Amino acid sequence: MTEAVLPKDFVWGFATASYQVEGAPHEDGRADSIWDTFCRIPGKIADASSGDVACDSYHRQNEDIELLKSTGARAYRFSISWSRVIPLGGRNDPVNEKGIAHYVKFVDDLLAAGIQPMITLFHWDLPDNLDKRYGGLLNKEEFVADFANYAKTMFKAMGSRVKFWITFNEPWCSAILGYNTGLFAPGRCSNRNKSECGDSSRECWIVGHNLLLAHAHAVKVYREEFKAQDGGQIGITLNGDWTEPWDPEDLQDVEACERKLEFAISWFADPVYFGRYPESMVKQLGDRLPKFTEEEAALLKGSNDFYGMNHYCANYIKHKEGPVDPNDFSGHLELLMEDKNGKSIGPETQSVWLRPHAIGFRKLMKWLSDRYGKPTIYVTENGTSLKGENDLPLEKILDDEFRAQYFRDYIGALADAYSKDGVDVRGYMAWSLMDNFEWAEGYETRFGVTYVDYKGGQKRYPKKSAKVVGEVFDKLIKKE
Ligand code: GBH
Numbered sequence: 404m405t406e407a408v409l410p411k412d413f414v415w416g417f418a419t420a421s422y423q424v425e426g427a428p429h430e431d432g433r434a435d436s437i438w439d440t441f442c443r444i445p446g447k448i449a450d451a452s453s454g455d456v457a458c459d460s461y462h463r464q465n466e467d468i469e470l471l472k473s474t475g476a477r478a479y480r481f482s483i484s485w486s487r488v489i490p491l492g493g494r495n496d497p498v499n500e501k502g503i504a505h506y507v508k509f510v511d512d513l514l515a516a517g518i519q520p521m522i523t524l525f526h527w528d529l530p531d532n533l534d535k536r537y538g539g540l541l542n543k544e545e546f547v548a549d550f551a552n553y554a555k556t557m558f559k560a561m562g563s564r565v566k567f568w569i570t571f572n573e574p575w576c577s578a579i580l581g582y583n584t585g586l587f588a589p590g591r592c593s594n595r596n597k598s599e600c601g602d603s604s605r606e607c608w609i610v611g612h613n614l615l616l617a618h619a620h621a622v623k624v625y626r627e628e629f630k631a632q633d634g635g636q637i638g639i640t641l642n643g644d645w646t647e648p649w650d651p652e653d654l655q656d657v658e659a660c661e662r663k664l665e666f667a668i669s670w671f672a673d674p675v676y677f678g679r680y681p682e683s684m685v686k687q688l689g690d691r692l693p694k695f696t697e698e699e700a701a702l703l704k705g706s707n708d709f710y711g712m713n714h715y716c717a718n719y720i721k722h723k724e725g726p727v728d729p730n731d732f733s734g735h736l737e738l739l740m741e742d743k744n745g746k747s748i749g750p751e752t753q754s755v756w757l758r759p760h761a762i763g764f765r766k767l768m769k770w771l772s773d774r775y776g777k778p779t780i781y782v783t784e785n786g787t788s789l790k791g792e793n794d795l796p797l798e799k800i801l802d803d804e805f806r807a808q809y810f811r812d813y814i815g816a817l818a819d820a821y822s823k824d825g826v827d828v829r830g831y832m833a834w835s836l837m838d839n840f841e842w843a844e845g846y847e848t849r850f851g852v853t854y855v856d857y858k859g860g861q862k863r864y865p866k867k868s869a870k871v872v873g874e875v876f877d878k879l880i881k882k883e
Pocket of ligand 1: 756
C-alpha cells in the first residue's frame with residue numbers, strides 16, 4: 404500500500420498518559436492519585452515499581468517536544484493529571500494554579516512547534532482523595548459533578564488552544580480492571596485474597612454507568628459554554644479488539660463474537676450513540692446493570708463529536724456452555740489465541756493479551772462505522788510491545804523491525820478502511836511516543852517508538868519505528 408489515499412489534513416502523531424510518563428508526583432502541589440497509592444501496595448505491580456519517576460516528562464517537556472518534532476508528528480495526545488490541577492479533586496476544593504500553568508505552557512510550546520494537542524482529561528489517575536472521601540467512581544452524584552467541574556476548569560484554562568478533547572480513556576479498563584478483576588487501581592474485587600472489599604458482580608457496572616454520565620455532563624458543559632467560541636471537538640475513547648470465531652462453522656461462536664464486541668465496546672458506545680445499553684448485556688446482567696433515566700439517556704445520546712478508538716489486536720472467541728458466572732464481564736465466552744485448528748491469531752509479543760492481526764483493525768473500523776452511523780473516528784491508540792525487548796542490548800532494541808512492521812500493517816489497514824470501506828477515519832495516534840510505566844506490568848514491557856533508559860537518567864533514544872510511522876504517513880497522505 405503506497406498510494407496516497409488519506410486526506411491532506413489527516414492528523415497523526417503519538418500518545419502518552421500522565422501517570423505513565425510524568426513522574427514528579429509531589430511537585431508544584433500535586434497530590435496522590437489512586438495509582439500512586441495502588442503502587443504502594445506490595446504485589447500489585449510486577450516489578451514493584453511506580454510512576455514516581457517514570458520518563459520524568461514533567462521536567463522534560465522541551466525534550467519531548469523535540470522528540471515529537473524529529474518524528475514529523477502533527478499531533479500529540481497526552482493526558483492531564485487531575486490531582487495536579489485540583490489536588491483534592493472536588494468542586495469545592497482549591498484549584499492549583501501551578502498545575503494549570505504547567506499544562507498551559509506545554510500546550511503553548513506544542514503549538515509553537517506546529518504540533519496539535521489532543522487532551523485526555525482522565526487516563527485512570529483519579530485524585531486519591533475522592534476515592535477516600537466518597538468512593539470515587541462508585542458515587543454517581545459526587546463523581547459526575549466533580550468531573551464536570553474539573554473538565555470545565557481545563558476547558559476554561561485552555562480556551563481555543565485545544566481542538567481535541569477526550570473525556571475518558573478506556574472506561575472499560577477503569578470499570579473492569581479496577582472493580583471486577585482488581586488488577587488496576589483501586590483494585591476492588593470479590594476475591595478477598597486480593598482485596599478487602601468490592602463486589603465483582605456489581606460494582607463494575609455501576610462504575611461504567613457513572614463514567615458514562617460524567618462523560619455526558621462534561622460534553623454538555625463544553626458544548627454550552629465553550630465549543631462555539633473555542634471551536635474544538637469532544638469525545639470519549641473506547642478500547643476494543645477484533646474478534647474471530649474459534650470455529651467459524653459453529654453459529655454459537657459466531658454469535659459470541661458479536662456479544663464480545665457488545666460487552667467490550669457497545670457497553671459504552673450504544674449509550675453514547677443510541678441512549679441505551681445493548682440488549683445482550685441487559686439480558687445477561689438483569690438488574691445488576693443500572694438504568695438510565697429518560698433525562699440521562701437523552702443527555703448521553705449524541706454526546707460524541709468523534710469516536711476515539713484504541714485498538715491493539717484480535718482474539719478467537721469460543722462460546723461457553725452452562726450457567727453464567729455472576730462475575731462474568733465479557734458475555735459468557737472464552738478469549739483464545741488459537742482457533743479450532745491450532746492456528747495462532749498472530750505472533751506473540753511481550754503482552755500476553757496482544758497478538759497483532761492487522762486485518763482485524765480494518766474489520767473493526769467497518770463494524771463501528773456500520774453500527775454507529777459512520778461516525779468520524781480518531782484512532783487514539785495503536786501499537787505493540789515486543790517479546791523479550793527489555794532483555795536485548797540497546798542496538799538491537801533500537802532496530803525494532805517487528806514494531807515497525809506492525810505499524811506498516813496497521814496503518815495500511817486503516818488506509819484500506821478509509822479508501823475501500825468508506826470509514827470516516829481522520830486521525831491516528833501511535834502508542835506510545837516512548838517506553839513508559841506499563842501499569843501493573845511496571846517497566847518490564849515497552850510500547851515506545853523511543854527507548855527510555857530508566858537506569859541512565861531517563862535518556863531517550865528513538866527506535867527505528869519512530870521514523871517508520873512518519874514515512875508510512877508521508878506516502879499515504881495526499882500532498883494537496
Ligand atoms: C492501553 O490499553 C492503555 O490506554 C495504555 O495506557 C497502555 O499503556 C496501553 O494500552 C498498552 O497496554 O490483563 O488480560 O485483563 C489497551 C487496552 C485493555 C489492554 C485491557 C490490556 C487487559 C487484558 N487494554 N487489557 S488482561
